[in-house]
Amino acid sequence: MSQSIVIGISDYKLAKGPEVLVTYALGSCVGVCLYDKVSKVGGLSHIMLPDSTNFSSKDFNRKKFADTALVDLVDEMKRAGCGNNRIVAKIAGGAQMFEVQPGSKLGAIGERNIICVKQVLSQLRIPILAEDTGLNFGRTQYFDLATGIMKIQSLNRRIEEF
Amino acid sequence: MFENYDELNEIQIDMLREIGNIGAGNAATALATILDEKVDMSVPSVRITGFDEAVENLGGAESLTVAVLVNFSGDAHGMIMFLLNVEDAKGIMDILVGEDESDEELSEMKISGIKEIGNILASSYVNAISALTGLTIEVSVPYVAIDMVGALMSVPIIEFGAIGDKLMFIEENFLGETNDLKSNMIMFAEINTLKVIMQKLGLEI
Numbered sequence: 001m002s003q004s005i006v007i008g009i010s011d012y013k014l015a016k017g018p019e020v021l022v023t024y025a026l027g028s029c030v031g032v033c034l035y036d037k038v039s040k041v042g043g044l045s046h047i048m049l050p051d052s053t054n055f056s057s058k059d060f061n062r063k064k065f066a067d068t069a070l071v072d073l074v075d076e077m078k079r080a081g082c083g084n085n086r087i088v089a090k091i092a093g094g095a096q097m098f099e100v101q102p103g104s105k106l107g108a109i110g111e112r113n114i115i116c117v118k119q120v121l122s123q124l125r126i127p128i129l130a131e132d133t134g135l136n137f138g139r140t141q142y143f144d145l146a147t148g149i150m151k152i153q154s155l156n157r158r159i160e161e162f
Numbered sequence: 163m164f165e166n167y168d169e170l171n172e173i174q175i176d177m178l179r180e181i182g183n184i185g186a187g188n189a190a191t192a193l194a195t196i197l198d199e200k201v202d203m204s205v206p207s208v209r210i211t212g213f214d215e216a217v218e219n220l221g222g223a224e225s226l227t228v229a230v231l232v233n234f235s236g237d238a239h240g241m242i243m244f245l246l247n248v249e250d251a252k253g254i255m256d257i258l259v260g261e262d263e264s265d266e267e268l269s270e271m272k273i274s275g276i277k278e279i280g281n282i283l284a285s286s287y288v289n290a291i292s293a294l295t296g297l298t299i300e301v302s303v304p305y306v307a308i309d310m311v312g313a314l315m316s317v318p319i320i321e322f323g324a325i326g327d328k329l330m331f332i333e334e335n336f337l338g339e340t341n342d343l344k345s346n347m348i349m350f351a352e353i354n355t356l357k358v359i360m361q362k363l364g365l366e367i
Binding site: 008010029049055097099100101155 | 212213214217223224226231303305306307308309310311312313314315316317319320323324325327
């Protein structure tokens with residue numbers, strides 16, 4: 001996987017098979033893989049926060065938020081030749097890294113990220129084919145654009161394919 | 163007046179470094195007492211970095227790390243994390259409670275010991291800031307997790323990185339001299355808290 005394209009926190013990138021996209025050590029952030037198996041164009045978005053609507057500043061980073069990042073990534077994928085109804089999603093992350101008291105906003109952010117990602121994907125009419133979300137551990141997410149397979153690596157679990 | 167961490171000027175950054183020095187100095191004294199050995203503390207670094215760079219500075223996204231997290235609230239809002247690798251966590255607990263048979267994993271009991279040490283250090287840090295500024299600051303109970311440092315850091319990154327693309331934290335490294343035990347303490351604070359502290363200390367902002 002030495003030639004994997006690395007996606008940082010609150011960033012997204014798109015590429016074409018046989019490239020492999022990777023984002024390391026997702027905690028409460030959510031990694032969203034989008035893929036069109038016909039063109040083999042896919043994208044990976046490392047989402048940090050659910051929605052941008054609370055932020056009035058006009059020059060915020062659109063790649064940070066689920067509501068803006070996914071819309072932009074889908075637009076770019078369509079411009080790169082992805083068919084309108086062919087894009088599918090696989091998602092991972094949104095963990096609760098520390099066992100904080102119930103009701104703390106700190107504990108709920110992973111879950112809020114997951115819920116918001118699902119809402120945005122539903123609005124975009126993109127089906128979620130697989131997910132490995134929640135729980136309490138970090139995940140490194142590989143996305144193989146030759147096959148559309150998402151691989152998840154974490155500390156205390158063998159590598160799982162989705 | 164600053165609204166983002168990357169707008170802090172040199173004088174303000176110097177003041178934050180001094181706050182780190184006082185807070186972590188108190189924490190290092192506590193750690194030395196716990197370990198019953200001399201603990202050296204680095205000069206505090208005020209890091210104003212992008213999110214990925216922050217994780218890179220702490221050993222790289224996937225490096226296995228033990229983290230104790232304590233929130234503080236009241237007149238000042240922020241978070242302290244006590245970070246160390248598994249070997250050093252084991253080393254500290256071996257000094258305190260003796261070695262046990264399990265040579266790989268940290269036992270539940272030792273994890274709980276590290277959590278309590280993180281709690282004591284974070285409280286020492288906050289108490290020093292409180293005494294310096296006259297602010298009333300409460301600390302939460304401690305939380306502990308062992309995972310990839312990038313995943314652990316997602317918690318403060320999400321909490322303090324919502325506005326802007328930069329994170330600010332004050333970092334100090336501790337080194338226990340006799341047994342070469344390394345650990346690391348980082349403090350995050352909300353922008354408004356930085357303003358309150360600076361005003362309390364008489365800095366025009």
